Amino acid sequence: MKSKKNVGAYVRVSTSMQEENDSLKTQISKIESYCELHDYHLHKIYEDVGSGGDDERESFKELQRDIDNGKIDILLVYETSRISRKSNTMISFISNIIEKNVDFVSISQPDLNTTTSTGRLFFTINAGLAQYEREQISSRVKSSAYERAKKGHWMAGQLPIGYKRDEEKNIIIDEVGARQVKNFFTTFIGNQSLKKTADLFGKPVESMRWILTNPFYIGKYRFGVRKNNLHNKKKQRTGEYILVEGSQEAIINKEMFDKVQLYIKGNRALNKKNIKKSNFILGGLIKCSCMKKMYGNGNYVKKYDRLYRSYQCDNCKKKVDADLIEEQIFERLKEFEQLREINDISIDNVELVKSLEVYKNRKISILKEKDRLLTLLLKELIDESEFTKNREKIGKDLEVVTEEISNLEETIKKKEDGSDENFEILVEVSNNYKNYELIDLRELLRMIIKEIVIKDINNRKDFEYDIILEY
C-alpha cells in the first residue's frame, strides 16, 4: 500500500483574544477536513501566537527544522492573506521549500497549490512576474532624471561641437563646427577606422568615438542609464542608453548615422571577439547537446555588412542562431497560455469539480445526520444535553463545508471566465519582447526557464531542443 503523504500545517494568530482563538479553531478544523478529504496524514499542526516577532515564532522554526529533516511532504496553510501572494518573502519561502521537495498548499486559495501541474506553472509564472515587476519599479522609466531629459532639457553644461546657444539660450547650429562634424562622419565612412579618422583630425580616439556615436547630431539626446547596484547601493552606469527626441536641428541624417554605428559596432565585435554579454538574454540558459553551456557571441561580417548573433558552445564550438531561438522561445511561452486553458478545463477544473462533488455529498450527509439527531431526541433515545453537544459539532461541520463549497464554486467560475491577468502579462511580454529592456527579459526568463536543452544541431538555423521550466 502506498504510504500517505505527511502534512505539516501552520497556523498563526496575532493575539490570544477570544475572537482570534475562534479563528484558530476554525482554521484547524478546516485543515483537518482538508487532510481527510485528500487522504493525507496530518503529521503535526504548528501553532504560533503573537504579532510575528522572531521570538514569537518558535513553532515556525520547528516547522522549518522538520522540513529540513524531510519529515514533511506538504506544507498546508489555511490562507496567506497576511503575506501577500506576490511578496518577496512569500515567493522565496515557497521556492525554498519546493527545492526541498515539499509542496505548498493554501486551502482558501486553490490556485496556490504546487501539488498540481497547473499550480506549479502558475507559481513559477507568478514568481517570474513578481521579479519582473520589481525590476520595473527600479527601472530607468521611473527615474526623474529621465523625465527631465524627456521634456527636452539638455542637462550637460557644454554643447557638442557643431552647436551653440543664441541670446535666448536656444540651441542653434554653429556652421563652422557643423561642417567639421560632417567631415568626421564622411571620412570615417571612407576609411572605416576610428584610429585613422582620429589621427587625421588630431583628436584622441575616444573623443572621436564619442562624436561619431552621439545621437545629438540626429536631433536626439542620449541619456545614460544608471541603475542601483544592489551590492554597494550606489548608482552605476550600465552602459545602456535611452534616446529621447531633442529640440535641436540635426546635422547628420539618420541613414548616415546608422551606417556609422554599424561600422563602429562591427569593429568592436571584431576587436573584442564578442559583443556585450547582456545582449544575449538566453546566455548560460542553453545547454549544448554535448552538455556544456552555450553563451552569446556576435560576429560582424564586413562582406555582408551584417552582425551575426549566435549562442555558441565553449566545448564543441557548435552554434545556434540567436535571433531565431529567442523568437522561438517567446512563441513557446505564449503556448503556456494554451496549456493553461487546456489544463483549467480538462485537468484542474476536473479536480476542483471532483472536490466540489465530495463537499456537496458531505453536506448532504451532515444534513441527514442533523435529521437523525432530531429523530433520536424525539424518540427520547438521547437526552437534551447530548443533543445540544452533537448539534454544535454538526453546526460547525456544516459551516466549514458550506464555506468550502462557495470557495470552490468561485474558483471554478473564475477559471471558466479565464480572467487571469498574469498570463495576459506573460503573453503581452512574449508578443512584444523586442520593446522590453534586455536586462528585464533576462531576469524574467531566468525565473521561468530552468534550462533549454539542445538535442541536435544540424546547422545554425536547424536545431531541436526541449525547454525545462523552473521547478
Ligand SMILES: [Zn+2]
Ligand atoms: Zn557542445
